[in-house]
Amino acid sequence: MLDIAAQLHRWCQEGRDFAVATVVGVGGSAPRQPGAALAVDADGEAVGSVSGGCVEGAVYELCQEALESGASVRRSFGYSVEDA
DSSP states (O other), X not given: OGGGHHHHHHHHHHTOOEEEXXXXXXOSSOSSOTTOEEEEETTSOXXXXXXXXXXXXXXXXXXXXXXXXXXXXXXXXXXOTTTO
């Protein structure tokens, strides 16, 4: 989260609406650790990363949905043996 804090501060100063997704826990091997974050503003600009892989797109879409609905969301993502 600290790696995107400066950008989030700028967005706040500019009055932009944005959503932030944060990794809150991992089990086993994971591309990013707890605290990793992705933020998406109302124009679709993104900063940060939560996975660097196929999950990133799904999390981006969840951020957009949260911006539209105003509701928080909690999701779990995992990988199967076939995905690895």
